[in-house]
Amino acid sequence: MSARDMIHAIPHLRGRVRAGVPLAPLTWFRVGGPAEWLVRPADAEDLVALLAGLAPGMPLTVLGAASNLIIRDGGLPGVALRLGGPFAEVVVEADGIVAGAAALDMTVAEHAAAAGLAGLEFLSGIPGSIGGAVAMNAGAYGAEVKDALDWAELATPAGLVRLTAAELDLSYRHAALPPGGVVTRARFHAWPGDPAPRMAEIRAAREAAQPVRARTGGSTFKNPPGHKAWALIDAAGCRGLTRGGAQVSEKHCNFLLNTGTATAAELEALGEEVRARVLDLSGISLEWEIKRLGVPA
Structure with a gap:
């Protein structure tokens, strides 16, 4: 597919669409080639428009925080999707947290701690973002996403859907996302408590062993x-x-x-x-x- 055909294969968006963007600086390994196209949707509706409007056969890769990812040296063909600031909001509720997919796991744990909510300490030991954590049922230090997740909202070519933890069929490092689905935000339940001691234990254990x-x-x-x-x-x-x-x-x-x-x-x-x-x-x-x-x- 030529460059002219490629740009017409991506729908018009309100967010940013850039060609040939180096991806190594975005990954934790700091290796890899460029994205053919790097797309940053403006919001969830823009993301739905992207998923619905991509030409058939156009490769789509969701990067997330790129913490558990090796991008090969020749780069990524098609569209590399990177969710930015609009997807990073963290909202504290009385008995839980609603976090955007781009919010870092550590950030969510810190918001819960600041609000005096316990049960999400394990997120402080997971490198990456909430979207990736849900998509792979990430876990560390005795807990997994499935232990705390109430629901996840996903963008699909047909629109936004909300699925419970049971509907996602979470298992070891696996979630059953709908075809073409991209996590946009998620809700985790928590309870009143002081998570600071446990978070300090996790931080010390990580620094000592990793x-x-x-x-x-x-x-x-x-x-x-x-x-x-x-x-x-x-x-x-x-x-x-x-x-x-x-x-x-x-x-x-x-x-x-x-x-x-x-x-x-x-x-x-x-x-x-x-x-x-x-x-x-x-x-x-x-x-x-x-x-x-x-x-x-």
């Missing part, structure tokens, strides 16, 4: 049933393993690091080497938790 200040993407692989991914990786001798500028963290070996010069190809290849070593030693095939999207250089 490379929180490195260029990383969070947990690389899902925990297989009955196992911890980091323990399998450690047993396979992968702690500190490198490939080019990519490294398996010595602090927590279920984290990959960009030490400063890594390419997306090096990070992905290192992850595949880890998977192969774990499979050879234990017979267990690790499943990627980090998404790898786009085309090679």
Whole structure:
């Protein structure tokens, strides 16, 4: 599809539509090529217009906070969707929080704490945004989104829909989103309490065990049933393993690091080497938790 055809394949929006935007600065790994088109809708109605008006076959990738994402060096074809400020509102209610999809998980936990609401402390240990947390039923430190979610609002080509946690059929790192659905906001229930001590525990645990200040993407692989991914990786001798500028963290070996010069190809290849070593030693095939999207250089 030519550039002229591409721009006509995207409906007219009130938000921003830009071509050839570098995506590496938007990702936590700081790697990857450009977006063919980067779209930032003005609001939920604008997002519905985008989903309804995209030409058939036009690729669409929802970036979120890009915290658990490797964008390949050749970039993303089609439309890369980035929800901005209008989707970042956080509203405190008497017994819960309504948060936009672009609001950071940590920000939502902090709003709840400031309002004296407990039950959302686990969000302070999840790197990323609410939209991504709902879409993958993110969890940490003994709780998951499914434990606190009342409902999620999603934009679809047919309009906005609201689904309960039960309707989303949340399970380990999975949510059954409707076809073409993009989370726009969500409500979490909470109760009166002082979450500060638990949040302090989570913060201390993260800083002690995880490379929180490195260029990383969070947990690389899902925990297989009955196992911890980091323990399998450690047993396979992968702690500190490198490939080019990519490294398996010595602090927590279920984290990959960009030490400063890594390419997306090096990070992905290192992850595949880890998977192969774990499979050879234990017979267990690790499943990627980090998404790898786009085309090679």
